[in-house]
Amino acid sequence: MKIEDFSITIEDLFKGYKDNGDEGVIGYGGILDIRPPYQREFVYKDKQRDDVICSVLKGFPLNVMYWVDRGDGNFEVLDGQQRTLSICQYLNGDFSLEGMAFHNQPKDVQKKINDYSLMIYLCEGKDSEKLDWYRIINIAGEKLTPQELRNAIYAGTWVTDARRYFSRPRGPAEAIGGDYLSGSAIRQDYLETTIKWINGGNVDEYMSEHQHDKSAIKLWNYFQSVISWVSATFTETRTRFMKGVDWGGLYNAHGNRNDLDADSIEEEIQNLILDDDVTNKKGIYPYILDRKEKHLNIRAFSDGQKQKAFQQQNGVCLHCKKTFTIQEMEADHICPWSEGGQTILENCQMLCKACNRIKSSK
Numbered sequence: 581m582k583i584e585d586f587s588i589t590i591e592d593l594f595k596g597y598k599d600n601g602d603e604g605v606i607g608y609g610g611i612l613d614i615r616p617p618y619q620r621e622f623v624y625k626d627k628q629r630d631d632v633i634c635s636v637l638k639g640f641p642l643n644v645m646y647w648v649d650r651g652d653g654n655f656e657v658l659d660g661q662q663r664t665l666s667i668c669q670y671l672n673g674d675f676s677l678e679g680m681a682f683h684n685q686p687k688d689v690q691k692k693i694n695d696y697s698l699m700i701y702l703c704e705g706k707d708s709e710k711l712d713w714y715r716i717i718n719i720a721g722e723k724l725t726p727q728e729l730r731n732a733i734y735a736g737t738w739v740t741d742a743r744r745y746f747s748r749p750r751g752p753a754e755a756i757g758g759d760y761l762s763g764s765a766i767r768q769d770y771l772e773t774t775i776k777w778i779n780g781g782n783v784d785e786y787m788s789e790h791q792h793d794k795s796a797i798k799l800w801n802y803f804q805s806v807i808s809w810v811s812a813t814f815t816e817t818r819t820r821f822m823k824g825v826d827w828g829g830l831y832n833a834h835g836n837r838n839d840l841d842a843d844s845i846e847e848e849i850q851n852l853i854l855d856d857d858v859t860n861k862k863g864i865y866p867y868i869l870d871r872k873e874k875h876l877n878i879r880a881f882s883d884g885q886k887q888k889a890f891q892q893q894n895g896v897c898l899h900c901k902k903t904f905t906i907q908e909m910e911a912d913h914i915c916p917w918s919e920g921g922q923t924i925l926e927n928c929q930m931l932c933k934a935c936n937r938i939k940s941s942k
Contacts, residue, residue, distance in 0.1 A: 583703050585644075590636065590667055591694035597668045607668055612647070613656040613735075614664050626675075632666040633677050636696045637689070648732045649704035658703075658732040727768035727783070734787040742796035745803070746771035752800070757807045759817050762824035774803045777828020806831045814849070814865060815842050821853070821861045834869045852876070857923050879923045881911035889928040899935040910936045 596610040605615040635642055645660025657664055669675060671682050731739050746753040753770045763769025772783060779786040809831050845868055852864045863875030890906045897904060909930040915921030
């Protein structure tokens with residue numbers, strides 16, 4: 581792996597600057613991809629943006645910026661995008677500082693800004709080497725997410741097309757999946773989540789394999805299939821409980837089933853939401869499909885309920901009839917929760933650990 585540092589002036593950075601909106605932002609003579617298509621938008625607040633220009637005017641050093649060598653004569657900003665955009669937007673006349681736009685500044689001030697030196701770290705090498713290096717960098721400012729790092733490492737036609745679907749605010753993925761996914765499109769959460777779904781969690785492997793594909797249509801079609809299945813199976817949208825569920829994993833395991841009745845499912849969901857013993861409402865959706873109560877975090881008996889049941893039984897396990905200390909026993913639902921039993925004292929029995937394990941396994 582090769583890592584080199586060099587400096588450029590703001591004047592050089594601004595050469596060829598062009599903001600093409602959804603098509604991206606370029607600079608440095610047209611060979612620097614400042615904001616690749618549908619990557620993170622400009623997120624600096626006015627004060628942060630102004631502070632960048634103030635630092636330049638006062639000659640204060642800005643933090644080192646990190647670029648990726650794409651290997652084709654072009655570069656991509658990995659870290660420093662917001663600072664770079666602030667500088668270029670100021671020189672472009674997009675905003676003023678204390679009433680002074682760049683073109684209003686005296687010639688000597690303009691020259692001072694243009695001659696300001698920016699320190700750049702450039703990395704090139706194997707994808708795995710670059711990824712390891714970037715992961716250990718203490719990146720300052722607006723920190724990059726792991727997926728933003730991956731987008732830089734595996735930059736190419738596939739990433740560019742994938743961003744078109746998954747990374748645009750109010751874009752295609754957010755439009756159909758915003759009620760079901762956690763995070764935000766702009767920070768690449770939707771893209772990362774979908775890759776985890778389709779590849780069993782190994783994002784780097786998938787991106788490395790598809791880096792040079794001409795399009796990301798396979799991933800987009802998969803995402804649409806997942807969301808269509810979710811909306812058809814769980815017909816009532818409950819964003820509070822549905823965001824962040826592993827929908828891709830559920831689709832992979834149950835998407836081909838033909839025994840799922842949407843009306844019956846909706847009725848059961850309503851009952852489970854009203855059940856005070858169900859403490860993890862998000863777990864209702866996987867439970868509906870695989871019937872594993874672990875998803876629901878069924879409310880446990882309180883210490884007070886356990887103590888009262890223990891005393892009522894005089895420490896005797898109701899199955900093996902042997903006497904134990906309370907620490908050697910566990911609380912059990914007499915009538916199982918799945919059969920309508922509630923987590924109340926009247927439905928609590930204390931069993932020794934061995935008997936409770938035997939009962940639970942039946």
